[in-house]
Amino acid sequence: MPFTTSRGPFPATRMRRLRASAFARDLVRETALSPADFIFPVFVLEGSNQREAVPSMPGIERLSIDLLVAQAREVASLGIPALALFPVVPAERKSLDASEAWRSDGLVQRTVAALKDAVPELGVLTDVALDPYTTHGQDGIIDEAGYVLNDVTSEALVRQALSHAEAGADVVAPSDMMDGRIGAIRQELEAQGHSNTLIMSYAAKYASSYYGPFRDAVGSAGNIKGGNKHSYQMDPGNSDEALHECALDLAEGADMIMVKPGMPYLDIVRRVKDELKVPTFAYQVSGEYAMHKAAFQQGWLSQEAVMLESLLAFKRAGCDGILTYFAVEAAKALQ
Ligand SMILES: NCC(=O)CCC(=O)O
Ligand SMILES: [Mg+2]
DSSP, X not given: OTTOOOSOOOOSOOGGGGGSSHHHHHHHOOOOOOGGGEEEEEEEESSSSOEEEOTTSTTOEEEXXXXXXXXXXXXXXXXXXXXXXXXXXXXXXXXXXXXXXXXXXXXXXXXXXXXXHHOTTSEEEEEEOSTTTBTTOOSXXXXXXXXXXXXXXXXHHHHHHHHHHHHTOSEEEEOXXXXXXXXXXXXXXXXXXXXXXXXXXXXXXXXXXXXXXHHHHHTOSTTOTTSOOTTTSBXXXXXXXXXXXXXXXXXXXXXXXXXXXXXXXXXXXXHHHHHHOSOEEEEEOHHHHHHHHHHHHHTSSOHHHHHHHHHHHHHHHTOSEEEETTHHHHHHHHO
């Protein structure tokens, strides 16, 4: 009689009772995903009616402003609260001083204005960093040796952030990892009457090798002088340092902090959330998206289930929201 047991001390706690029916599983689930958890990163191009695929990011396209506005309407209708905007800057607009970054009629500034005009309820985050605008692909202004100069770069970032706020950006998101730039940007925003402009700091941004497809998307892959960003982005071996970085940016006036990349760094998210208890975000970066998509295309992983599980993991780790290239697909799956 292999399927009967002798009577006898039964387990007082049967963990499986709450897993035995769908209603009970729904009742006790600790974490859930909603479209309101997502921020959708988008790439904007010059021109009109322009659409370019990004080969290493299947399903993601660079769009001209007119097409991006149409996409933004769809994003808002899916219940996604915000976009994060990244420009594809033509080579002839790049320079050593990155002055294109704060031109009032630059691509980002025009895109922000068009988005806020057409879809005012959709939050717009802008990337504050010089890498799309420098000829050498580093996130700041460099000296003769190629070292990124902190305080000179910070001044440029202040100009860039102010130009985004003036164009109507809801959130400026410095991704450059210069020291002191959050405080400098906050001071200038206050001084210029933008006291409600939010700052989401890329506070713990690691010198990761998962950013490759993004650099393909914005066309900065080929030209990173020196080959890496180790003198300002964090060492992947460090964890305490992430808390220090986040605490500094909060003290300087950040409203929200971000850990980047995402899935390989969810231990950092958990520590930040537990210790600082502030609005915490993570970026599921291009390489994470690319490796999922590659496996989906091979039929090696099941697309919808794995996508949603990957995003749920961010919530469980403590994220209040997730920057993800899956935002639209995931929001559709959750409708
Ligand atoms: N400052 C924005 C990024 O570097 C994005 C990286 C990625 O998606 O790989
Ligand atoms: Mg910092």
